Amino acid sequence: MDIPYSQxxxxxxxxxxxxxxRSLPIVAVNLWYHVGSKxxxxxxTGFAHLFEHLMFEGSKHYDRGYFHPLQEAxxxxxxxxxxxxTNYWEVVxxxxxxxxxxxxxxxxxxxxxxxxxxxxxNQRDVVLNERRQNYENRPYGxxxxxxxxxxxxxxxxxxxxxxxAAEDLQAAALEDxxxxxxxxxxxxxxxxxxxxxxxxxxxxxxxxxxxDEIPGGPEVEPVxxxxxLRDESRILLEDRVELPRLYxxxxxxxxxxxxxxxxxxxxxxxxxxxxxxxxxTLVYERRVATDVGAAQNSREMAGWCQISATAAPGHALTELxxxxxxxxxxxxxxxxxxxxxxxxxxxxxxxxxxxxQTLGGFGGKSDQLNAYAVxxxxxGYLASDLERYRRATPATLVxxxxxxxxxxxxxxxxxxxxxxxxxxxxxxxxxxx
Amino acid sequence: xxxxxRSRLPEVHGDPPFTFPPILKSRQPHGLGLWCIEESSLPxxxxxxxxxxxxxxxPDRLPGLASLTGDMLDEGSGTRSAIDVHDAFARIGAHLExxxxxxxxxxxxxxxxxxxxxxxxxxxxxxxxxxxxEADVDRVRQLRLNRLVQLRDLAPAVADRAFMQMLYEGHPxxxxxxGTEAALREMSVADVMAFHASVCLPSRATLIAVGDVxxxxxxxxxxxxxxxxxxxxxxxxxxxxxRALADPPPSSSRRLAIVHRTAAAQSELRIGHVAVAxxxxxxxxxLVLNMVxxxxxxxxxxxxxxxxxxxxxxxxxxxxxxRGRGPFLMQTSVQTQVTAAAVQDxxxxxxxxxxxxxxxxxxxxxxxxxxxxGYARNFETTEQLARALAQLIVHDLPDHYYDQFxxxxxxxxxxxxxRAASSHLHPERxxxxxxxxxxxxxxxxxxxxxxxxxxLVPA
Numbered sequence: 001m002d003i004p005y006s007q008x009x010x011x012x013x014x015x016x017x018x019x020x021x022r023s024l025p026i027v028a029v030n031l032w033y034h035v036g037s038k039x040x041x042x043x044x045t046g047f048a049h050l051f052e053h054l055m056f057e058g059s060k061h062y063d064r065g066y067f068h069p070l071q072e073a074x075x076x077x078x079x080x081x082x083x084x085x086t087n088y089w090e091v092v093x094x095x096x097x098x099x100x101x102x103x104x105x106x107x108x109x110x111x112x113x114x115x116x117x118x119x120x121x122n123q124r125d126v127v128l129n130e131r132r133q134n135y136e137n138r139p140y141g142x143x144x145x146x147x148x149x150x151x152x153x154x155x156x157x158x159x160x161x162x163x164x165a166a167e168d169l170q171a172a173a174l175e176d177x178x179x180x181x182x183x184x185x186x187x188x189x190x191x192x193x194x195x196x197x198x199x200x201x202x203x204x205x206x207x208x209x210x211x212d213e214i215p216g217g218p219e220v221e222p223v224x225x226x227x228x229l230r231d232e233s234r235i236l237l238e239d240r241v242e243l244p245r246l247y248x249x250x251x252x253x254x255x256x257x258x259x260x261x262x263x264x265x266x267x268x269x270x271x272x273x274x275x276x277x278x279x280x281t282l283v284y285e286r287r288v289a290t291d292v293g294a295a296q297n298s299r300e301m302a303g304w305c306q307i308s309a310t311a312a313p314g315h316a317l318t319e320l321x322x323x324x325x326x327x328x329x330x331x332x333x334x335x336x337x338x339x340x341x342x343x344x345x346x347x348x349x350x351x352x353x354x355x356x357q358t359l360g361g362f363g364g365k366s367d368q369l370n371a372y373a374v375x376x377x378x379x380g381y382l383a384s385d386l387e388r389y390r391r392a393t394p395a396t397l398v399x400x401x402x403x404x405x406x407x408x409x410x411x412x413x414x415x416x417x418x419x420x421x422x423x424x425x426x427x428x429x430x431x432x433x
Numbered sequence: 434x435x436x437x438x439r440s441r442l443p444e445v446h447g448d449p450p451f452t453f454p455p456i457l458k459s460r461q462p463h464g465l466g467l468w469c470i471e472e473s474s475l476p477x478x479x480x481x482x483x484x485x486x487x488x489x490x491x492p493d494r495l496p497g498l499a500s501l502t503g504d505m506l507d508e509g510s511g512t513r514s515a516i517d518v519h520d521a522f523a524r525i526g527a528h529l530e531x532x533x534x535x536x537x538x539x540x541x542x543x544x545x546x547x548x549x550x551x552x553x554x555x556x557x558x559x560x561x562x563x564x565x566x567e568a569d570v571d572r573v574r575q576l577r578l579n580r581l582v583q584l585r586d587l588a589p590a591v592a593d594r595a596f597m598q599m600l601y602e603g604h605p606x607x608x609x610x611x612g613t614e615a616a617l618r619e620m621s622v623a624d625v626m627a628f629h630a631s632v633c634l635p636s637r638a639t640l641i642a643v644g645d646v647x648x649x650x651x652x653x654x655x656x657x658x659x660x661x662x663x664x665x666x667x668x669x670x671x672x673x674x675x676r677a678l679a680d681p682p683p684s685s686s687r688r689l690a691i692v693h694r695t696a697a698a699q700s701e702l703r704i705g706h707v708a709v710a711x712x713x714x715x716x717x718x719x720l721v722l723n724m725v726x727x728x729x730x731x732x733x734x735x736x737x738x739x740x741x742x743x744x745x746x747x748x749x750x751x752x753x754x755x756r757g758r759g760p761f762l763m764q765t766s767v768q769t770q771v772t773a774a775a776v777q778d779x780x781x782x783x784x785x786x787x788x789x790x791x792x793x794x795x796x797x798x799x800x801x802x803x804x805x806x807g808y809a810r811n812f813e814t815t816e817q818l819a820r821a822l823a824q825l826i827v828h829d830l831p832d833h834y835y836d837q838f839x840x841x842x843x844x845x846x847x848x849x850x851x852r853a854a855s856s857h858l859h860p861e862r863x864x865x866x867x868x869x870x871x872x873x874x875x876x877x878x879x880x881x882x883x884x885x886x887x888x889l890v891p892a
Contacts (some may be wrong), residue, residue, distance in 0.1 A: 023474055024809045025449030061439040065740065067730040072799045073445045074806020093806050098443040105437065125743025129699070133746050133766045136698040139586040210437045240695075273528060276521035284516060287572070290579040312579060343523045350526030350545055353477055357814040374804045 001352060002383050003365050004338075007373070012216040013188030018203035019195040021359060025198040028360025029090045031102045031241065032370040034191070036084040036185035037164070038157035038223050038301065042296045045242060046164015047172060049081040051180055053123040060110035062132045066103060073099050080362060081162050082201045084300040085374060087367065091360035094197045098206065104192075105210035108185060112178055120174050122182070130162050139241045143414050146237050147249050148411040151304055156225050158302065161178060166433060186217025191373050195366040196359045223301060227251075228410035236413045236420060236427035244309040245289065247315045247412040248324065252305035252404045255298035259400040261388035263305055265344040266401045267294035269336055270327070271307055275343065277327050278309065278367075288315045288323060300375055305404055316415045316422045328405055346420035348389040352382070363407050368388050440632050443739055451809045453835040461655060463662050468822050470643040472815060476546040478644030479815035480556060483823045484538040486632045488612075489605035489677035489757070495620055497577070502628045503533040504542065509564035515599070518559065525551055531561055533610045536756045537676060537827050542814060546645040550654055557658035560633060567622045568741065571635050574617055581614055588701040588766070591891050592868045593691050596703040599889075600684070600760055600864055604849060605677040609674045635662045637674070641822045643815040677757030681707045688864045689883035693871040698846035702770040704779055705762035706862045711754035711828045719752050720855035721845045724800035725792050726782065727763060731799070733782050734763065742778070744771045752857075756827065761764015761858065769870055771808030773877035776865055783860045792850045804821040805839035 005019045037048045056066040056079070070077050073096035081086040090100040135141040145161050152159040192211070194203040229251055253259040271278040271294035282289035289309040296305050307328075309320045336344075358364035372381035413423030420429070457469045491498045507522070507529045508515040522528050525548035530541040540560060544552035584590040594609050601607035640659075684706060703819050709715065720728075727734035727750025736747040748765035762782075767775040786792065792800075794846065812818055812835070825834060865883055878886060 025451065026807070026810050026813075062442060065731060065736075068799070072730055074448075074802055074808070075772045076807060076810060078515055091807065091810050093809065094449055096445045096806070097822060099445055100438060102439075104441050106439065110439075122743045123738065126746060127738055129744065129768055130746040131765075132698040132768060137588055137701075137766070139583065142483060177838065209435070213436050241586050243579065246607075273523060275516065275523040280516060283576070284572070287575070290576055290583075310579075310583075312575075339520075339524070343520070343526075346524060346526035346545075346548075347527075350543075353475060354543065356475055357477070359813065360810075403870055417530050 001356070001386060002181045002380065003356070003369055005369055005379050007379055008204055010187060010212055012212065014207070014211050015191040015193070015373060016204055016207040017039055017193045017373060018198065018200045019193065019324065019365060019369060020199050020397040021196055025094045025197050026359065027094055027097045027194060027198050028105060028235045028364060029092065029097070030193040030195070030360060030366035030370055031088045031104055032191045032374050033086045033185055034189050034220060034374050035086055036082050037160065037162040038083045040154055040157065040160070042159070043168060044172070044176065045168045047176060048078040048086060049162050049164065050124060050127050050172060050419060051177060052079050052081045052086050052222045053127055054115060054119065054177060055111065056105050057119045057123065058114045059107040060113040061106050061124070061274055062103065063114040063223060065099070066107070069099060070096070070103060075100060076361070078362070080364065081161055083158060087370065089360055089366065091123070097198065101206055101210040105214065108187070108190065108211070109214040111181055111185065115174070115177065117174055120177065124169060124172065128166060131166060131169070135163060140239065140245055140414060140433045141237060142237060143247055143387055143412060146235060146412055146430055147247055147306070147410060149432065150233055150235055150412070150430065151229065151251065152227055156227055157223055158299065180244055183218065184220060186215040187211060187214050188218070189220045191370050193366040194370045195369070210309045225301065225361055232407055232409055232411060234411045234413070234424055234427040235430045236415065237430060237432065238417045238420065239414055241414065241416050243310050243313065244413065244415040244419070245308060246318050246320045246324070246424065247308045249304055249306045249410045249412070250404050250406070250408070252296055252303040253298065254302050255300055259403065260296065260303060262392050262397050262400040263296040263303070263404055264298070265348070265389065265392055266397055267305060268347065269340045270294050270331065277331065278307070278324065282309055282320065282323055288312055288319055293347065305325065311422070317415070317424050321411065332398065332402055332405065335394045338394070341392065341394060341397070344392070345389060348386065350426060352386050439735070448806055450807070451839070452827065453812065454818070456832050459652050461635065461649070461652070461659065463659070465655070465659060465662065466639035467652060467655055467885050468639060468641045468826070469586050469646070469648040470818050470822070471647060472818065473644055473645045476645050477543060477815055478546050478549050478642055478646050479543040479715055479819045480541065480552065481641040481819040481823055482494050482540040482560060483639045483641065483826050484540070484632060485536070485637055485827065486674050486784060487534045487537045488608065488610035489535045489591065490603070490632065491608070491612065495612070495616045495624060497607040497610070497616050498620055498624055499538065499632070500533040500610040501574065501577060501617065501620060502625050503531045503538050505565055505570060505625055506531055506559045506596065507837055508569045508573055509566055510558040510562050511564070513558070515569055518555070519553055527552060529556070533612070535606055535764055537753050537823070539823060541816070541819070542656065549646060553654050553658040560890060561659060561662045563629065565622060565626050565629065570622050574620065577611065578614060581611060581825055582618070584611070585891055588697065588699070591692055591694070592594040592703050593703040594866065594868060595868070595891065596705070596866045597760070599688070599690060599866065600705070600707055601681050604679065604681040606755070606757060606759070607632065633733065635659070639826050641819045675811070677755065679757070680770050683866070687861060687883055688887065689878065690864070690866045690887040690889050691871050691874065692866070692868045693887045694868055695870065697769060697868070697870045699734050699766045700867050700874065701766050702772070703762060703764050703866040704776065704860055704863050705760045706864060708752050708761035710756060710758050715853040715857065716754065717841050718845050718849045719857060720849050721800045721842065722854050723750055723752055725796045726786055729777065729803055733786070734779065737778055737782060738767070738775055739766060742771070744768060744775050745848065749786045772867060772869060772874050773881050777881050780860060780863070783858060787854055787858060787860070792838055792847055794847060797845070797847050797850060799847060801842050804842050808839055
């Protein structure tokens with residue numbers, strides 16, 4: 001299992017990766033900038049994502065909306081920002097490839113001359129509405145913010161979510177945009193993948209034609225910050241929900257670091273899917289919870305592992321807390337069964353295979369090549385990535401789980417407004433806004 | 434090679450031809466239709482069973498029965514408990530996807546091709562021989578009741594439910610698939626068994642398989658897996674398959690309704706009316722019209738409400754094309770203080786496209802290009818291809834439908850779009866539904882001429 005590719009670097013530092021696959025007359029363009037919300041400063045949060053919006057508002061040589069010419073050419077396109085990176089992609093019919101490269105290169109090279117205070121104001125309003133829609137007005141929508149705020153100290157770059165704080169977004173200024181662009185949006189901090197109906201020579205030639213003229217820009221220093229969590233912190237958040245939900249979160253290995261794949265497997269066997277341990281005991285047998293879930297959220301600098309469960313009506317979160325703790329302890333003591341390992345591997349293999357089905361978009365082959373290139377400097381890492389899962393044994397799972405699922409953790413009780421008594425005992429209320 | 438010419442955008446020359454892969458069809462002895470696309474680029478197979486009955490086939494007294502029945506399929510079979518079934522799927526790295534829509538139930542499974550035989554066997558056990566034990570029905574019923582409780586907090590779900598209820602009162606499309614609390618409590622195991630028996634008929638269903646398998650081998654494996662399924666075509670089905678073809682209640686005036694949500698950060702909006710069935714001859718012109726009005730990022734509605742006004746993260750329109758007459762719908766979520774202004778803007782866009790700002794040639798070309806030029810990317814994965822086949826089955830479309838689609842879109846002109854718009858868009862009959870903070874909205878809503886709002890209490 002692999003994604004064949006070739007790679008080169010332009011003189012300005014832009015990484016160019018080409019993957020040829022001729023089954024359909026389409027090409028996926030996928031451009032990563034190695035910047036995300038972890039490059040922001042406290043009091044200035046939400047900026048990387050707001051900036052992503054501005055990238056769709058026109059650049060010097062085409063100062064109208066970014067979508068129009070590309071949709072007219074039959075493209076699908078989008079972009080996204082997370083803590084570690086910002087990505088932009090187009091999937092175009094082959095004849096529209098140059099158009100997509102022209103558009104991507106124009107906004108990489110010439111965004112600022114077209115940036116006006118009006119565009120800035122407008123997109124700030126759009127982002128504030130995105131925040132209302134996806135966080136403030138959504139049940140349990142503020143849980144993530146409360147969790148990361150408790151997991152990381154206030155000056156740690158993972159202390160805030162990528163969407164940022166509303167007051168920081170209100171305070172953002174046009175000058176911040178300009179400085180941000182100069183520092184992070186240039187070829188040396190970017191990686192371009194072309195995948196699909198194209199060969200290496202053509203891909204490299206076209207990348208040169210459109211991106212060579214853009215100056216390289218300053219090297220971006222990696223963000224490095226470590227932190228630990230020694231004790232359990234119990235926090236409480238009230239929200240407009242009917243059923244309370246419990247979240248337990250621990251620091252865990254960074255993306256691709258030792259133990260990351262193992263924790264992914266541990267999260268799955270504990271609480272993902274109807275064959276998982278917590279589903280079986282909490283939902284199926286005891287019926288104290290209405291759903292359960294777990295995730296190893298691995299990120300570039302550090303990960304965090306989370307288990308969550310929503311209480312069935314009439315049950316308080318202390319009951320869930322004790323039941324989860326019992327299951328986790330049992331797992332740490334006995335380890336996984338051979339059947340659980342076998343299941344985890346089958347699921348990992350199916351998951352990896354499924355990801356090879358699309359060229360473009362979020363999570364397609366072009367996005368994966370860029371992830372491996374930007375985070376590991378190894379676009380061809382896919383086979384080794386799967387190998388990380390294949391190497392897992394009952395012993396390595398339990399060993400890593402013992403390191404991660406210890407006493408230092410955050411326990412968040414999210415309860416219906418005015419029902420603080422449903423929280424785990426000893427929780428103190430926190431504010432998120 | 435010289436550098437880029439920044440004085441103009443590169444031209445896009447020619448549209449690469451697209452051909453939909455051949456569909457290999459056969460029929461099993463008990464009547465089950467089998468449609469296959471051989472696609473061997475990856476060792477994967479996607480299965481999709483199309484059962485032409487969904488929530489619109491719910492008995493009037495039991496809204497939600499189709500969906501509960503669907504949910505019960507992977508909750509035990511033969512000697513296997515629910516946990517055993519989930520475990521068996523997990524061991525081959527797969528899980529059963531069950532989707533109950535208004536007109537159909539789709540049951541899907543994607544497996545590595547080396548597990549196809551096991552996957553098919555489990556799949557058939559779930560579809561043909563589910564245990565439907567009382568204890569399992571009770572357990573799943575309780576989970577769905579809990580889900581209903583949670584949906585009360587989810588503004589988009591509250592809006593969808595209230596909107597369909599008001600628009601389709603007394604019609605099979607008037608409830609969401611999950612149904613109502615009262616009906617869920619009332620459903621018995623016998624109801625679930627009867628529904629399953631009357632809907633899950635081999636003579637009515639079609640199994641689709643797309644991926645790394647040869648059609649003859651597939652037919653053999655399917656025959657083995659589904660061997661216990663008996664043909665019952667002589668029995669009259671107890672459940673109407675096409676109840677939704679009945680006309681929905683007529684509506685002759687504009688209506689405004691509010692569901693109150695205390696201190697909501699945004700208002701969730703639904704504006705629309707009953708429109709046309711998928712079988713309308715105006716289907717293609719309506720697709721084009723919708724692209725211009727609210728079907729893509731650069732549509733009039735999104736550019737107005739998001740890119741010009743900054744009221745919302747996004748706004749869109751759609752014709753929900755079903756076997757019966759589905760709704761036309763404008764939907765968005767806007768910050769509370771601009772709710773009335775957003776509703777007015779939405780109406781203005783509608784009136785203009787019907788009046789003094791009809792779809793222009795330029796907009797028409799943009800919409801047609803957007804629909805046709807990137808068409809191939811809709812058929813990249815085995816699941817996309819399987820779903821494309823399901824559309825052919827559900828809507829009785831010819832095998833060459835996808836090959837001809839781009840040509841048919843290119844034939845649309847501004848006159849046919851204008852005709853389709855005036856036949857199928859009726860601003861004077863729109864229902865406007867708002868889920869939002871009522872005290873904060875009331876005074877501004879009084880000014881927009883939709884009359885006194887009906888205040889709804891969410892179910």
